[in-house]
Amino acid sequence: MATIIKSPAKYIQGKGELKNIFKHIKKLGSRIFLLASENSYKRVGEIIEESMKDIEGAAVTFSPFGGECSKDEINKAVEACRKSECDIVIGAGGGKTIDTAKAVADNLDIPVVIVPTIASNDAPCSGIAVIYNDEGVVIKALFTKKNPDLVLVDSEILANAPIRMLVAGMGDALATYFEARAVKNSGSRTMARGQSTNTAYAMAELCYKTLIKDGVQAKKDNEQRIVSEALENVLEANIYLSGVGFESGGLAAAHAINDGFGHLPEAHGAYHGEKVAFGTIVQLVLEDAAELNEVIDFCISVGLPVTLEQLGVTDISMENIKKVADAACVKTQSTKNMPFHVDAEKVCAAILKADELGKSKL
Ligand SMILES: [Zn+2]
Structure with missing residues (x-):
């Protein structure tokens, strides 16, 4: 390829x-x-x-x-x-x-x-x-x-746009590096219908580093309506790095879990990027990744959801969680791009673990 x-x-x-x-x-x-x-x-x-x-x-x-x-x-x-x-x-x-x-x-x-x-x-x-x-x-x-x-x-x-929009964009951008990394490690096809490039991977990595460095400040500046360097950097991360990063770096579990939440009416009030942020935490739980704590802390620092309740889901029954996990694991979904086998059972457990970790940190 x-x-x-x-x-x-x-x-x-x-x-x-x-x-x-x-x-x-x-x-x-x-x-x-x-x-x-x-x-x-x-x-x-x-x-x-x-x-x-x-x-x-x-x-x-x-x-x-x-x-x-x-x-x-x-x-x-x-x-x-x-x-x-x-x-x-x-x-x-x-x-x-x-x-x-x-x-x-x-x-x-x-x-x-x-x-x-x-x-x-x-x-x-x-x-x-x-x-x-x-x-x-x-x-x-x-x-x-x-x-x-x-x-x-x-x-x-x-x-001058609403703060929640910038924050949701950071949630979408937060997934870029981890999804690109999973796709690279599994050798899967990206959204550009080819193999990942070193260029797209470097962009995805820069996207994550930019959020960690400038995310909190950019939100503060957005609240004050100031076009600061931090805000410019995060806009570039949310729009350019995240855009080219996801298309040419590929998607994995985080976006599939976001799509899974589309099947829960309770989560419909959450924005795409907010669900993707939670999906990123779930992906990191699946991977047992070293960045898990850093990502949860980042989400809390900018106001991205780290629990199911924050996504609007209050009925945390197995039936509901299974709906999300099943939808995230259908054949056409990007969970197949993970570097190891992921099934609905694993996703269910990871969603519950992510929710627990989020609750303990709030
Ligand atoms: Zn997205």
Whole structure:
């Protein structure tokens, strides 16, 4: 199996950088199809429109995002984009808006630019769109033809985003190194459909080191709305290192356990990154890893969940835990990428052990 690395064509991050967006995209297109929720549009729409003012032929068509990255939503946006004769898609918002924008551009074979308005997950840099049904259950991962043409991160906009979003993003990024390590040790295939590279592995390692070094400070700065060096570092870790790291470094038990929690309605109030953080602790229990305590302490220091109750799960019956573990261990799940055999029984025991450890530390 060959080694493969995938990444966006260009990544730009900086305070107030969104106001320069036209300069960055003019070679890609000028008739913009802007997919964003009403709320995200309020935060970025005017800045994008202002950057194109007085430019001949440039135009912005705003398409309100309906809230779910579903087939219906994608088809609706594809039709609207085609009708408006736009030549470039900008997806501004969180994971689902971003993934819908990728799918729309992929369908029409036009460039796509991603403008995250929250740093809560690893979606912006990848070439994968997670498709849900109308009930909000994952139905498939769409592998688009290419990764985004540009990911533009305006750190000022992200410094003004809710704190819980940054923290959830750290939870998602926390898994990157440990999943990449498991995939490397097992020789499994990554999400880039090849073997892991030394480059992706080094990025995943840097991602973890950055969180440990700057995570607590970045959260404090986010609370004060300050674009500090620590916040910039964590934004880069949450968005770039975690994105390229998971796609080209691979997924293992942590993300599979997150998907398992999708089968427990009680956990639906928790964000992706929060469930992934707990999934990371469970993976480290399975591995009996040296970093277990450091990771739990980190989670507590930034406010990531370390117990089932913190994830919203109060009914800790064997039946409930088994639902999560069974779903995490189906054949298609990334638990198969662990370097040793993992079954539902082991995952059940590891979830309970993780919960116990978390409770004892709180
Ligand atoms: Zn993730």
